[in-house]
Amino acid sequence: MLLWLQLMLCGGPLAQVLSYQLELQESVTVQEGLCVHVPCKFSYPWLAFIGSHMFWFQKGADVDHDPPVATNIPSQKLHERTQGRFFLRGNPQAQDCSLDIIEVNMGDSGTYFFQIGKYSYLDNMLSLNVTALTHTPDILIPRTLESSHPRNLTCSVPWACEQGMAPIFSWTSAALTSPGPRTHLSSVLILSPRPQDHGTNLTCQVYFPAADVMVGRTIQLNVTYAPQNTAIRIFQGNRTVLETLQNTSSILILEGQALQLLCAADSNPPAELSWFRGSPALNATPIYRSPILDLPQVGTAEEGDFTCRAQNSLGSQHVSLHLSVACKSEPRTSGVLGAVGGAGSMALLFLCLCLIFRVKTRRKKAAQPVQSMDMSPDDSSDSGAHQDQSWMDFPEDHPAPAEASPISREEQELHYAFLQFPKLKPREQESINTEYSEIKTHK
Known part of the structure; x- marks a missing residue:
């Protein structure tokens, strides 16, 4: 019997009944502006009369003169700093000393102890740590x-x-x-x-x-919307030629030039960009599914409308560009110029020769050579009837010779013509040159 009593007193249930104990989390951390609930359970000797008044004091306070930070006595004056924020809502009959703190601020950091009746539990105290608020909405x-x-x-x-x-x-x-x-x-x-x-x-x-x-x-x-502000930008080399936001825009391109068309649209989610010839029909198949349409060598086959369509799940928008192609004129080569010049020279030479021939013919008719006529006796009977006459026409500055002699073909009068052609110069494209020929005649 004595041994059993010793065990009960040394550490068994009887020892707990005969001592003051506090079950409390010794350190609590809370962010500024938040609330915290600190669980607490206490025990005391079963023979002791402690009453029902419970208090929480900050370490270092004089329990006889300083106001507590929390109490279960409604009329009790509390510390000014903790008034309306520290609450002791536990039931003494349930041995509950839990503490509630709302709207914690940095000034609340410190150490606190619990008291019931006249007994203070100084062996187990609460350490409250307040940190900056890091939570976000x-x-x-x-x-x-x-x-x-x-x-x-x-x-x-x-x-x-x-x-x-x-x-x-x-x-x-x-x-x-x-x-x-x-x-x-x-x-x-x-x-x-x-x-x-x-x-x-x-x-x-x-x-x-x-x-x-x-x-x-x-x-x-993240706002979703249908395509808008669809535009076509036209590039030649590294420069922008035109940017169009309207379906009536057009551009004139010289045949054979390279062209690059870039389509862009503002949309979310991003729109699918496709190219069509003419206006895109309901089920038309695009000629190209890419923002960029390359035309490496523009010809008459590319003349007409090119349409870019921007489409996403919320809608579509399209913009068209009319492409006009100007045909390139063929340049005149030096061979063509030479042929034209040669043909002109030949025609001029032919006209000169014709002119000389005509002049010589007229002179030959005007100056015929003297012919000798043998008058035979058989013809003498007719001489009285009529007599042929021969004549020659000489210029006045050349007297007639004493005796007229027949003139051979080699001794006929010669006429000379001197043709001088200026040197042909090749003429440039789209220019007109006039060619001249000089004709000089010498007797």
């Missing part, structure tokens, strides 16, 4: 943001505590917005997205006035 977008379709966006702080002053929510966005319903820990924003809102920032900030701290979160809006 949650922004919830229920569905995809589509242009011209309003959506409700919710900003919430589920990690904050329900007690205390309500946090203040604020929204910042370039989009069209209007306020929606709110709760203690959330706020709703009605957003009417537009294509220009895609990629812009939306920010939700939450201010905790009791702790004087603010946190926020920023997201980028």
Whole structure:
């Protein structure tokens, strides 16, 4: 019997009944502005009368004169710093000494001890560590943001505590917005997205006035919209020739030149870009499925309309360009010029020869050689009837010779012609040259 009593007193249930004990988490860390619940259980000797008044004091306080930070006595004056934020809601009959702290601030860091009646549990104290608030709000977008379709966006702080002053929510966005319903820990924003809102920032900030701290979160809006501002850019080499946003645009290209057409459109999701000849029909097959259409050598076959179509799941848009091809004129070569010049020279020479021949013919008719006629006796009977006469026409400055003698063909008068052709110069394309020939005659 004595041995059993010793075991009970040394460490058994009886020892626990006869001593003061506290079950408490010795160190607790909480972020600024939040709330914390610290579980606590106490025990005391069963023969002791402790009463029902419970207190929490900060380490170093004089329990007889300094106010506690928390108590279960409603009329008890509390420490000014913890008034309305520290709560001792435990039941002494249940031996519950749990402590609730709301809207924790940096000044709450420190060590605290529990007291019931006149007994203070100084062997087990609570160490409270307050750190900066690192939590950020949650922004919830229920569905995809589509242009011209309003959506409700919710900003919430589920990690904050329900007690205390309500946090203040604020929204910042370039989009069209209007306020929606709110709760203690959330706020709703009605957003009417537009294509220009895609990629812009939306920010939700939450201010905790009791702790004087603010946190926020920023997201980028992902707004979907049909293709718009579809355009065709025309390149020749490394330079841009034309950019068209209208279906009436046209361009004139010299035959044989290279051309590059680049199609671009503003859309989300990105549009599929396709090229068509003429206007794209409902089930038309594109000639090319790429933003870039290369025309390495433009000819008359490429003349007409080229249409780019931009299409995504929300719609389509197309833009056309009319291409006109100017035919290239053939350059005149030196061989052609020589042939033309030679033909002209031959024609001129032929005309000169004809002129000389005509002059000589007229002179030969005017100056015939003297012919000798033998008058035979048989013809003398007819001489009286008529007599042939022979004559020659000499120039006045040359007297007639004493005796006329027959003139041979070799002694006929000679006429000379001197032809002088200026040297032909090759003429340039599209220019007209006049060719001259000089004719000089010498007797």
